[in-house]
Amino acid sequence: MNNEEMTIQQKNEAHKRKIAVRNTVILSGCGILLILFFIISMNTGYTKLTPFDTLRTLFGGGTDKENLILFDFRLPRIVISVLVGAGLALSGCIIQGISGNGLADPGLLGINAGAGMMVILYVLFFGAKSFLSTFTLPFLALIGAGVTAIVIYIMALKKGEGIAPMRLILTGVAVQAGISALTTVLVIKLDETQFDFVAAWQAGSIWGSNWKFVIALLPWLLILIPYVMMKSRILDVLTLGDEIAYGLGASVEGERRKLLGAAVALAASCVAVSGSISFVGLISPHLARKLVGPRHTVLLPACAMVGAVLVSAADTIARVIVQPSEIPTGIMVAIIGAPYFLYLLARSKQ
Template identity: 45%
Template sequence: MNKRNKQRLMPWLLLIVVCVAVLFSINCGYLKIPYAEVLASLVNPYSPESSVVLLQIRLPRIVLAVLCGMGLALSGCTLQAVTENPLADPGILGINAGAGFSVMLFLSLFPSLHVRTMIYQPLFAMVGGLFVAVMLYGFSKRHGKVRPDYMLLGGICLSAGFFALMLIMGADMDNSSYQLVARWLAGNIWGSSWHQVKALIPYLLILIPMLFGMMNVLDLLLLGEEASLALGVRVERERRILLIIAVALAASCISVSGGIGFVGLVAPHMARRFVGARHRYLLPTSMLMGGLFLLLADTIGRSLFQSIEIPVGIMISVLAAPYFLYLLRKQT
């Protein structure tokens, strides 16, 4: 099989693998549901015989894991191209922490809005994430050029600072609120419902087509700033637009899933090994790889020990941290 056919075939193969992983995840847990009952519940969800466990507990969680994995992977892939840094990731650059801090402020100051509707929560997360992105952009720009090493170091510092602020805020909360915040910080999609899925989908439907429409710009940015300018690309303008899209994608996913890191780092690197660096193939492959990665991590976390459930953010860190060290080793 030649390279071009492999690039075209890989997203379809991954889509099939994601569907198989969804079927596998549906039947993982304390209660086993026969697949005949699964099919009957999906075909006629309003029948009295439909599975409440499947439709109201497991399926929303599975859908949310896939959607958040897709959004975080696309965000990481975009950030790596914009910053010219293969180690860029929404979590490492502090965007997740900034979005999380903004969500904590929202939960503390406007609890009634959170109860009535979740549409405001992603908006607050985007404000926090964009604030961090603006700070990083200004900090890492030297003599008119963005320095990738400065952006990485600044992101690590900002991430630590915002996590410290979140812990300080959490210490002043009552016990029930603090438990909620602690689970959110760990990256936990336990207890997800269709409410969170409906809150996330509108943002993805807007942001993902915008990003796919700029695939050629991402390819040109990989050539370097001077070559891109020579080809007529307004580099700074396109960078800002792509940075806003990447931050909005990460923040909207983080607002409903909690502090999940490393997906935006690992998924694009794994995708590049299969389809190369051209974003026409890299973006859809990274998107599906991220959805599959997060779904499998969540399934393992809730099935590994039946008595306890490991938050998906912790499982992702356990699985992806060694790979991050490997990438860091290659860069030095």
């Protein structure tokens, strides 16, 4: 190896080290920001708790009222908002990676709507307040989201070419419109109590704000998130295009189906607990990609943290902006997400 080749290699290694340090700093910053929002959210609400009161309550020195506020009302909801944000963000990142379309998102493609329709069917026939529903709803939501994803996948598939990105978006929008129309018909049949619940759910209110729902959601994420992280290099290969991926020895359609299944399960389990929250799976991957670049080894954890921060911050603002009432978290996320979606559409025309 001559001197020129050694110099180039040294520069490449130095560049890689620089990127690794930069990404570590960014991920650490995202983690600190998430912890900061977690702390702010614990101290924010209709009933005021000072940081000292919160700290004292966390270590067992709180009054009965402070324990009730913090451990029964605020902490479960904060934990759920963090988990839901991470799950929806990862689902969107996977769908964008396997489809090659930066506008893909489980909400926009109708996957959330499919999960939601099954939830509404359950509410229509059984109600949603039983203990059994806490653990049943994620499975039912998965069935609805899975059937929707299969329909969209088949209709977006071009023979011999794989998934057509534009066809994926158009098919998803059409399927979502059809499901929304059917959902409206179902809502007409609900009684007053069921209607109030479904209206709050459709607006993205984090209705499952107790520890039962944390326990119901957590196993899904503990299984699916490590699996998705293990597939980060496969996602990198799939983003290169089908021909290159085949050339590198990847089982393109098989891996795509597995990852799509993981994305659908993540979205369905989160939707069953949080209601219909859109745009998280669209915004978070774009913001994370700008921060750490396109490599999924780093992009996936960054995306999860960005999504967790986004939903946590939106939920905190939604709880306090019109006290003593509150705005559904999904509406607050939409206030942020809709303009950003229009911005992405404007850029895609260039």
